[in-house]
Each structure stands twice: as C-alpha cells, then as structure tokens.
Amino acid sequence: MIGxxxxxxxxxxxxxxxxxxxxxxxALVALxxxxxxxxxxxxxxxxxxxxxxxxxxALALLPALHGGAWVVPAxxxxxLAAAFLALLAQRALPSVAGWGYWAVLxxxxxxxxxxTARVSVIDLQGHDPAWQHRLQRALPAAAVAFLLLLAWEGxxxxxxxxxxxxxxxSDIGAALVSxxxxxxxxxxxxxxxxxxxxxGVGLLFGFLVGTAVAFTPFLQRGFLPxxxxxxxxxxxxxxxxxxxALGVDWQSKxxxxxxxAFFPVVLNTVQGLTNVEPLKLELLRSYAASxxxxxxxxxxxxxxxxxxxxxxxxxxxxxVSVIVAEFLIPGxxxxxxxxxxxxxxxxxxxxxxxxxxxxxxxxxxxxxxxSLLERxxxxxxxxxxxx
Numbered sequence: 001m002i003g004x005x006x007x008x009x010x011x012x013x014x015x016x017x018x019x020x021x022x023x024x025x026x027a028l029v030a031l032x033x034x035x036x037x038x039x040x041x042x043x044x045x046x047x048x049x050x051x052x053x054x055x056x057x058a059l060a061l062l063p064a065l066h067g068g069a070w071v072v073p074a075x076x077x078x079x080l081a082a083a084f085l086a087l088l089a090q091r092a093l094p095s096v097a098g099w100g101y102w103a104v105l106x107x108x109x110x111x112x113x114x115x116t117a118r119v120s121v122i123d124l125q126g127h128d129p130a131w132q133h134r135l136q137r138a139l140p141a142a143a144v145a146f147l148l149l150l151a152w153e154g155x156x157x158x159x160x161x162x163x164x165x166x167x168x169x170s171d172i173g174a175a176l177v178s179x180x181x182x183x184x185x186x187x188x189x190x191x192x193x194x195x196x197x198x199x200g201v202g203l204l205f206g207f208l209v210g211t212a213v214a215f216t217p218f219l220q221r222g223f224l225p226x227x228x229x230x231x232x233x234x235x236x237x238x239x240x241x242x243x244x245a246l247g248v249d250w251q252s253k254x255x256x257x258x259x260x261a262f263f264p265v266v267l268n269t270v271q272g273l274t275n276v277e278p279l280k281l282e283l284l285r286s287y288a289a290s291x292x293x294x295x296x297x298x299x300x301x302x303x304x305x306x307x308x309x310x311x312x313x314x315x316x317x318x319x320v321s322v323i324v325a326e327f328l329i330p331g332x333x334x335x336x337x338x339x340x341x342x343x344x345x346x347x348x349x350x351x352x353x354x355x356x357x358x359x360x361x362x363x364x365x366x367x368x369x370x371s372l373l374e375r376x377x378x379x380x381x382x383x384x385x386x387x
Contacts, residue, residue, distance in 0.1 A: 018067030020118060023075055026110035027061040030082065033103025038086075039093040045100065049089045053104070056082035060111055070132070073119040073139055079112035080146050087154045097158035105154045109147055116143040167350040175350035176357065183339065183358050190336045191362050193250045194322050198257025199314060206262045207307070210269025220270070227266050235259050239325040248331030256325045261314035268310035272303025301380075308374035315370060319363045 034054055038045050045053065060078035063071045086104040090097050120140050124132055153169040155161075163171050176183070213219040213227075239256055246252040276298055284294045326337025333342055336359050343351040 017065050019065045020067045020072045020114070021064075023064035023072055023111045023114035023118065024061060026107040026114065027057060027064055027075070027079065028107075030079075030104045030107025030111065031057050031061065033100045033107060036100025036103060037098035038090055038101040038104075039095040039098050041095045042098070043093050043095070045089055047089070047092075049085050053082055053085045053089065056085065057104075057108065060108070060115075064111065064115065069118065069122055072115050073135070075115040076112045076139065076143050079108045079115065080143070080150065083108040083112070083150045083154065087150070087157050090154075091157050096160045101158055105150075105158065109151055109154075112143060112147060116140050163350060164347045165349070167353060171350040172353045172357065175348075176354040179351055179354060183336070183355060186334060186336045186339045186355070187358055187362060189250060189334050190253075190322060190326070190359070191319075191366070194253045194335070195257055195315075195318055195366075198254040198322070199261050199311070199318055201254075202258040202261025202314065202318075203265055203307075203311060205258075206265025206310075207269050209262075210266040211273065213266065214270045214273040224267075224270065227263055230263060235321060239321075239328040242325075243329035243331070248329050250335075252329055252331075253322050253325045253335070256321050257314075257318040260318045260321050261311075264310040264313050265307065268306035269303055272306030273299045276302050304378050305374070308370065308378065312367060312370055312374075315363070315366050319359065319366075323359065 031054070034045055034050070034057070037043060056078045060075040060082060063074040066072070083105055086101060086108065090101045116139055119136055122132075122136060124136060149169050156166060156168045167175075209223075213223055235256060238259070239252070242255045243252040246255055273295075280298055281294065284298060289297070323337040323340070326335045327341050331338070333339075336355050339355045340352050343349070343355065
C-alpha cells in the first residue's frame with residue numbers, strides 16, 4: 001500500500017535466546033541433580049559448597065541458552081569448575097555417591113564437552129580476528145585434559161574405589177610430590193644413561209652404516225634386505241639375551257635402544273641419500289662439483305628429513321623398549337621401569353602412575369626437542385613450509 005510504513009527488520013539483540021541444546025540440556029540435568037542425594041545414604045548437598053555450585057551451573061547454563069557461536073564456549077570453565085566442586089562435596093561424605101552427584105558430575109562434564117565442541121566446528125577464515133584462531137586451538141586441548149582428569153577423579157571418588165586397586169588423580173599427585181627425588185633419580189638413569197646414550201650411538205652408527213650402504217651396490221643388495229627384515233624382529237624379546245651378555249646394569253638396556261634406533265636410521269639414511277633429483281645432481285656435476293661436495297650440498301640436506309623421521313620413531317619406540325627391558329632384565333632396583341614393576345608388586349599404584357606420568361612427560365619433551373630441531377634444520381622442506 002502506498003504510504004504505508006515498512007517495518008524495520010528485527011535485529012537479534014544480545015538477550016535474544018537461541019539455545020544450544022547439546023550444552024543446555026546437560027546443564028539443566030546438572031541443576032536438577034542438586035535436588036537429589038549426593039550420597040547413597042540419602043545425604044543431600046549442604047554446607048558452603050551448595051551455593052557456589054548452583055551459581056557455577058547457572059553461569060554455565062546462560063551461555064548455552066544464548067546460543068551464540070562465540071558465547072557458548074564461555075560455559076566450559078564454569079561447567080568444569082562445577083564438576084570440581086561436586087567431587088569435593090562428595091569426598092566429604094562417608095558413603096558412595098547417590099544419583100544427585102552423578103547427575104551433577106555427568107551433566108557438568110557433558111555441558112563442557114558440548115560447549116568446547118561448539119567452538120571446534122566454527123569455520124574460520126584468514127581474515128577473522130587472531131583471538132578466535134587462538135581460542136579455537138587452545139580451548140579444546142585444555143578442556144580435554146581437564147575433562148579426563150575430572151572424569152577420572154569423579155568416578156573413583158564417587159565409587160569409593162580403594163587406592164590399592166585404582167588411585168585417584170589426587171593420590172597420584174601426592175605420590176609424585178612425596179617420591180619426587182626417587183623418581184628423578186630413576187628418570188636420570190632411564191633417560192640419560194639408557195635412552196640418550198642408546199639413541200646417540202644408534203644414530204651415529206646407523207648413519208655411518210647407511211651412508212656406506214647407499215654408496216656400495218654390494219651392500220645394497222646384501223645388507224639392506226637383512227636390515228629391513230631384522231627391523232621387524234621384536235627387539236624387546238632380545239632383552240634377556242642382552243642382559244645375559246652385557247650384565248644386568250644400564251648397559252644392557254642401552255643396547256636395546258641402540259638396536260631399536262639403528263635399523264630405522266640405516267633404512268632412512270639410504271633412502272634419503274639415494275632419492276635425490278637427477279636434475280640437481282647433473283647440475284652439480286656440470287659445475288665440476290666433487291662427489292664430496294655433492295654429498296654435503298645435495299645428498300645430506302636431502303637426507304635430513306628422512307633422518308628426523310627415523311629419529312622420532314626411535315624416540316617413541318626406544319622409550320617403550322627400555323621400560324619393558326627394565327621389566328625383563330632383573331637388576332638393581334633403579335630406573336622407571338623397575339620402579340613401576342616393584343611398586344605394582346607392592347600394590348602402590350599411585351607410585352606406578354606417578355612414574356608413568358614422569359616417563360610420559362620426559363618422552364614428550366624429547367619428542368618436542370627433536371621436532372624443533374627438525375623445523376630449524378629442515379625449514380626449507382615442503383613439509384615445514386606451512387608450520
């Protein structure tokens with residue numbers, strides 16, 4: 001109609017609700033759980049933790065009800081904090097958990113999972129703000145770690161599992177603090193005297209043998225098939241034989257790491273030194289480059305990515321092999337493998353998990369150092385150009 005005023009389209013305001021139900025429903029279930037018993041004997045949630053727990057769950061529910069793509073993830077820290085307060089409240093009770101506790105714990109953790117997943121599926125472009133890219137990378141990694149720890153602690157606390165069967169996360173932390181000096185001494189023996197020494201010797205001899213094989217057709221036809229076949233042998237099975245031959249001290253465990261690292265390095269060195277582009281090799285020859293110059297300027301740089309691949313594999317397999325070798329070679333009660341074995345026999349599973357944690361963290365540190373060196377020394381390689 002002429003002269004009729006057009007109605008302006010409604011703009012979505014900050015308070016307009018578009019609930020993200022995968023996070024909102026678990027948060028509502030958790031709020032309902034506050035009304036139920038936290039203990040199997042009918043004990044309800046009382047005391048100083050009741051009000052903060054209800055407030056945290058409400059704060060986790062509000063972003064889920066709003067539904068904005070970058071608002072929903074704000075529910076994650078509140079839901080995780082609520083799950084933590086719930087297990088603190090249950091620990092203070094004398095009995096196993098009731099349905100109220102499981103509803104609060106499960107609802108809070110599921111709400112955190114859904115809120116974190118919401119930010120993970122956002123399709124970001126290069127022109128989007130940098131904080132969005134950082135949040136999309138950091139939030140899932142941090143949230144998953146807390147989710148696993150809280151789920152572990154919450155299940156063990158709620159079920160009252162004895163420490164001698166399966167310890168709580170807090171028990172492992174206490175064992176880590178009380179046994180720190182012993183675990184560090186064990187870690188020095190395992191990682192410095194056994195793993196580091198074995199990797200160094202295996203890398204050196206593997207590179208030298210691989211270089212000789214790469215330039216010797218006889219060794220390529222004779223030694224290389226044997227090296228490939230021997231790489232499939234379960235080296236850990238040789239641990240008792242090495243212990244008999246080299247003694248039960250650290251030398252026999254280091255020999256396991258040497259063998260584990262040697263064959264991948266040999267095979268990758270041969271591949272890296274021989275798989276060079278013929279045009280580049282012909283170009284060097286046209287400039288009258290000697291074989292030694294071609295080796296250092298073309299073949300060796302071409303082999304570096306192969307060497308780092310072999311070294312990263314050797315780090316992972318070497319750590320596992322040396323821990324198992326310490327199980328299989330009876331000797332002095334030193335080393336993380338021996339600590340795990342002896343503690344397990346005594347039923348001290350909190351110390352077992354503490355030793356596993358120390359071993360895992362040091363292994364990840366070594367792997368990160370190798371990856372950093374690879375990026376620094378092979379930044380020209382296509383696989384690292386986007387890093």
